[in-house]
Amino acid sequence: MNIGTASVKSGLPPKTIRYYEEIGLLKADRAGNGYRDYSMSDVHRLRFLQRSRSLGFSVEECRQLLSLYGDKERESADVKAIAEVKLAEIDRKIAELASLREMLNHLVRACNGDERPDCPIIDGLAGSGTPQ
Amino acid sequence: MNIGTASVKSGLPPKTIRYYEEIGLLKADRAGNGYRDYSMSDVHRLRFLQRSRSLGFSVEECRQLLSLYGDKERESADVKAIAEVKLAEIDRKIAELASLREMLNHLVRACNGDERPDCPIIDGLAGSGTPQ
């Protein structure tokens, strides 16, 4: 399929897809006319990139994550180690999103009126996981 | 407190804190010597920014989120509307992180050996929320 279709299916703009190819994140086949030609597997990778980028992982981290299943040379222990580090990171992100969620929810429910200047939410902003 | 202390407490580099001031995200008081002077409330805002940025919200989105409790002029209905949009976004992010998590977890447990070239994970990559 052409880049436009891959773009719609993955949620990434064509520009971004070409950029990812330029920096070596994934390379597409070329059709006879020079157009890039994407498989469903490519689309899955693109969709994966769209997601993990939007969740705050850097491009380099995404490259690592992609390599977890893409690199046949990699040692199984390696895969496991990297995946486990990323799992911990994901758990931290989930916890932070949950606390952000609770904060907003509380704001909507409790601070819905005129008592906002000293809204109790403000005290909760530092939340869990605060570095010291 | 000085910017260095605020940096440690918030988890943001001093450079980034100055940058946020430059683009109007938060302005700090100045001490007599010209040094920036941060209150605990400032630190909470910075910590909040550190979090929401690392979770994939853009600076403009963070500005909106910050304004939810900072702007006394804003109508209560406005606050509620914006907060609810952000809540939905957060829920989506949490769901995507959860599916990413499951994917990695599965990779670690099931694809731990030599069967990786056609690892079943690949089929799960598109996951939920795929745009069509």
Place this chain on the structure above:
DNA sequence: CCTTGAGCTTCCAGTAACTGGAAGCATTAT
């Protein structure tokens, strides 16, 4: 009191990750 070093200031340049626009070839629609 003087110096030395760490920390603060501003300013300017560079990087990461896109994003927009121009110029040109390919395909599709009328």
Place this chain on the structure above:
DNA sequence: ATAATGCTTCCAGTTACTGGAAGCTCAAGG
């Protein structure tokens, strides 16, 4: 046949930092 749409590359601009230079300030040691 022609016009619109979509693809190509290339180059420039944007967002959100990040590093480094030059200089001022402050706390500690001699």
